[in-house]
Amino acid sequence: MTDLIIxxxxxxxxxxxxxxxxKRHYLSIREREKQLLHLPAITMKDVPYPGEAVRSxxxxxxxxxxxxxxFKRLLAGLRNIFGGTIVSYESLLDRARREALxxxxxxxxxxxxxxxxxxETSAIGKYSSKRNIGCIEALAYGTAIELVQR
Amino acid sequence: xxxxxxxxxxxxxxxxxxxxxxNIEAIPGKNIIEHFGLVSGSTIRAKHxxxxxxxxxxxxxxxxxxxxxxxxxxxxxxxxxxxxxQAVDLGANAVINxxxxxxxxxxxxxxxxxxxxxxxxx
Amino acid sequence: MNYTPRLPxxxxxxxxxxxxxxxxxxxGGLLAIIIFAYLLLGLGADLLVSRISPATEQKLAALLSxxxxxxxQPTPREIELQAIINxxxxxxxxxxxxxxxxxxxxSKTVNAMALPGGxxxxxxxxxxxxxxxxxxxFVLGHELGHFKHRDHLRGLGRGLVFAFLATLTGTSxxxxxxxxxxxxxxxxxxxxxSQEAAADAYSLHIxxxxxxxxxxxxxxxxxxxxxxxxxxxxxxFASHPENKKRIQALIALQRKKGYRSGPLIPLPxxxxxxxxxxxxxxxxx
Numbered sequence: 001m002t003d004l005i006i007x008x009x010x011x012x013x014x015x016x017x018x019x020x021x022x023k024r025h026y027l028s029i030r031e032r033e034k035q036l037l038h039l040p041a042i043t044m045k046d047v048p049y050p051g052e053a054v055r056s057x058x059x060x061x062x063x064x065x066x067x068x069x070x071f072k073r074l075l076a077g078l079r080n081i082f083g084g085t086i087v088s089y090e091s092l093l094d095r096a097r098r099e100a101l102x103x104x105x106x107x108x109x110x111x112x113x114x115x116x117x118x119x120e121t122s123a124i125g126k127y128s129s130k131r132n133i134g135c136i137e138a139l140a141y142g143t144a145i146e147l148v149q150r
Numbered sequence: 151x152x153x154x155x156x157x158x159x160x161x162x163x164x165x166x167x168x169x170x171x172x173n174i175e176a177i178p179g180k181n182i183i184e185h186f187g188l189v190s191g192s193t194i195r196a197k198h199x200x201x202x203x204x205x206x207x208x209x210x211x212x213x214x215x216x217x218x219x220x221x222x223x224x225x226x227x228x229x230x231x232x233x234x235x236q237a238v239d240l241g242a243n244a245v246i247n248x249x250x251x252x253x254x255x256x257x258x259x260x261x262x263x264x265x266x267x268x269x270x271x272x
Numbered sequence: 273m274n275y276t277p278r279l280p281x282x283x284x285x286x287x288x289x290x291x292x293x294x295x296x297x298x299x300g301g302l303l304a305i306i307i308f309a310y311l312l313l314g315l316g317a318d319l320l321v322s323r324i325s326p327a328t329e330q331k332l333a334a335l336l337s338x339x340x341x342x343x344x345q346p347t348p349r350e351i352e353l354q355a356i357i358n359x360x361x362x363x364x365x366x367x368x369x370x371x372x373x374x375x376x377x378x379s380k381t382v383n384a385m386a387l388p389g390g391x392x393x394x395x396x397x398x399x400x401x402x403x404x405x406x407x408x409x410f411v412l413g414h415e416l417g418h419f420k421h422r423d424h425l426r427g428l429g430r431g432l433v434f435a436f437l438a439t440l441t442g443t444s445x446x447x448x449x450x451x452x453x454x455x456x457x458x459x460x461x462x463x464x465x466s467q468e469a470a471a472d473a474y475s476l477h478i479x480x481x482x483x484x485x486x487x488x489x490x491x492x493x494x495x496x497x498x499x500x501x502x503x504x505x506x507x508x509f510a511s512h513p514e515n516k517k518r519i520q521a522l523i524a525l526q527r528k529k530g531y532r533s534g535p536l537i538p539l540p541x542x543x544x545x546x547x548x549x550x551x552x553x554x555x556x557x
Contacts, residue, residue, distance in 0.1 A: 015292070037277040040186075040275045041187055044267055071295075075298070076259075080259065081198060083195075085193065085195050086195065087289050089255070089259075093194065094192065097190065118249065119190070121253040185273055185275055186276055191285060236280050239281050239284075
């Protein structure tokens with residue numbers, strides 16, 4: 001009886017705390033995306049500027065680790081039985097990647113463009129063993145190009 | 151600085167159908183007019199217990215796991231579709247330098263991520 | 273190549289679905305399927321069990337008990353308990369397919385079990401609580417009731433089904449499997465409680481038949497430590513009904529059948545222990 005109550009309490013806690021954290025995070029992400037829209041990130045390797053215009057380049061990287069909450073884990077476990085899209089996990093991945101991209105852009109404030117951006121995702125944390133669903137780590141890196149000031 | 155944010159750009163199915171996807175730097179024979187930055191699509195699908203059991207059985211006799219193959223190709227299609235929708239939303243008609251990345255974030259679930267640069271070509 | 277800064281209108285990477293609705297649908301579906309499968313398989317187990325003859329059961333029991341080693345000589349207390357069982361059988365009040373023997377296990381547990389093959393196990397913790405032969409006879413009669421209704425075999429069949437379902441859902445998230453196991457436990461407890469009530473009723477009839485009255489029948493529930501009573505809420509999750517309900521059911525049955533109350537026969541060993549016995553009950557664990 002007591003473990004049933006514990007499960008229900010954790011689930012409720014996960015749902016309320018998790019949704020609140022998610023909303024806040026998405027607001028912050030959207031806000032910063034608007035601010036950093038002037039700095040494009042592309043996957044192309046070609047540097048679209050002639051050699052003389054380039055002042056310096058450096059590797060820019062940003063990463064984020066988003067953890068899963070109990071409610072989402074429960075939902076994902078249920079989905080594993082029935083199959084289909086694990087909706088509770090999508091927002092986790094989305095947030096982690098967008099956050100990683102934003103941090104990469106923030107690490108190169110003077111850049112004009114970031115080229116050859118690559119994004120890596122992996123599961124880490126205590127629950128990342130085979131049987132359980134873990135926390136998400138997203139890493140975004142690319143070459144930031146700073147131009148000579150006109 | 152002019153920031154042009156389009157709310158609910160209706161690229162529609164037409165835009166999605168005719169979009170060009172490549173993983174090279176350019177579309178041969180066409181010029182890139184403008185680019186819109188990175189677009190991405192991701193999906194995470196789980197298999198159901200039926201496929202799990204079939205897979206365990208197949209582990210004994212060998213052979214192709216059709217259930218998993220279907221699952222992964224459906225995931226890839228969905229991820230690509232989402233990326234294309236985002237590109238069309240921005241007004242692009244091609245996505246170049248597409249990369250796929252998969253990661254195992256959950257057992258029994260296929261996570262696929264497709265990203266590329268959205269461009270407009272002519 | 274120019275850069276045109278734009279933001280997408282909506283987020284295509286997240287499906288817009290209310291998570292609570294998804295939880296309700298998935299969890300509800302899963303629990304419904306599990307309970308349905310459990311009931312179906314449980315029904316199958318029941319049908320199978322009724323086909324097992326007493327002779328087969330004794331052979332099975334012989335196989336199982338060989339694990340526990342050779343039975344030693346019966347202790348004096350075991351002989352006492354066996355004497356009560358023999359009294360019941362010889363009085364013609366009990367109709368059992370095979371001979372029943374009693375064994376005592378030294379443990380603080382306040383319980384008795386009916387095992388396949390006609391073996392009753394009584395834990396010494398229970399013997400410390402009972403105060404009269406009638407009370408002890410009620411407990412033994414209750415176990416005989418399980419034998420008569422073949423509950424002990426049903427328990428085996430259901431237990432296997434339950435374990436199978438547990439491993440099936442156990443392959444996924446542990447919280448899910450815990451919830452599923454709870455759901456099955458609640459269903460299982462429902463069956464179990466009705467079996468216990470039936471065994472209680474059977475025992476009452478035996479008491480009346482053997483002793484001519486039903487005095488001492490409810491004493492066991494009164495003497496049981498409060499900690500072991502499932503209680504009002506725990507009742508729905510427990511394999512045995514709440515003690516209050518059991519006492520009420522027995523009193524109602526007594527009135528219906530017109531059984532009388534009568535003098536209790538004290539247990540012989542109690543006379544010796546009367547001096548040393550403490551007022552408080554021993555803790556069961």
